[in-house]
Amino acid sequence: MNERRNLYFYTLKDNKTLAQADELSHLASQYGFNVVNNSNDANIIVSIGGDGAFLQAVRNTGFRQDCLYAGISTTGSLSMYCDFHIDDKEKMIKAMTEEQIEVRRYPTINVTVDDQSTFKCLNEFSIRSGIIKTFVLEVHIDDLHFETFRGDGMVISAPTGSTAYNKSVNGAVVDPMLPCLQVSELASLNNNRYRTLGSSFILSGERKLKLEVVQDGNDYPSMGMDNEALGIQHVKQVVIELSGEKIKTVKLKDNSFWEKVKRTFL
Structure with a gap:
């Protein structure tokens, strides 16, 4: 952390969150951090809110590979991406001054639509029927036609996203x-x-998943990347694979992924 001193706060624009960010900016300045107004000038990006705010911070700052991301929760408890709580400033100070943090690296997903546009996800990519009707997907793993799917849709998650949408549809953590x-x-x-x-089912990070939308009158699937909708229609094909790039996040030494899972679900 000593070599990373340029700090950017990603916040919602409501008055309460802005006031909290202002208070944290003063605190960070007292301990030698330089709070910047442009995320491009930062090497630490901190979201204030919850996991949704963290995902938005990563997406809206371009999935930066050259900086650390951290999350501060403003809800009742800590969450999967938020190691700090807004009311526990003593914990933040100790982390900043006593080097109690480690770097955790999370893989990201690349989603390519119709061989044209590529997007990244940290949690998951989802594709669903755009109307109240099932739709058909031809599912390919690498060059193998694996199955013909008919139903409401599919969720393709990265490991960190396994505790989100994926878990709610009985996927594995x-x-x-x-x-x-x-x-x-x-x-x-x-x-x-x-x-x-x-x-x-789980695919190695070396695999490529291809979903072909069968055009049978329901050719307007709804697609989502993390907690954001993707506004593309007339989709014919989607290719999903690990990007090879990882998001670096702040991890407290006593707060591993499995400690988070236990705290959140058990």
Whole structure:
């Protein structure tokens, strides 16, 4: 941390959060940090809010590879991406002054739509029917046609996203030290015509997943990247793979991923 002194706060624009950010800016300045107004000038980016604010901070600052990200929770408790709470300033000061933090690296996902536009995700990519009707996806793993899916959609998550949308549809929680993709179904239809695996499956980080949208009158799937909708219609093909790039986040030495999972769910 000693070589990283340029700090940028990513906040919601409501008066309460702005006041909290102002207070934290004064505190950081007292301990030798330079608070900047442009994220491009920062080598530490701190979100104030919850996990949603953290995901927005990473996305809106361009998934920076050359800086650290940290999250400060303003809700009732800590969360998966937030190691600090807004009311526990003593903990923040100790982390800054006594070198109690480590760097944690989280893999990201690349999503390429129709061989044209590529987007990144930290948690997950989701594709769903845009209307109240099932739709069909041809699922390919590398060059293998794996299955024909009919249902509400699919969620493809990175390891850190395994505790989010993926978990809510009975996917497995995956250790973020494993570079992989997890594919989870949303209400698949299984009968004599359509047959899917019927469970989540995990792909090595070396694999490539391709989803082809079968055009049968429902060719307007709704797609999401983390907590943001992707406004593209008439989608024919989506390719998902690990990007090879990782987001560096602040980790307290006594707050591992599995300690977070235990605190959040058990």
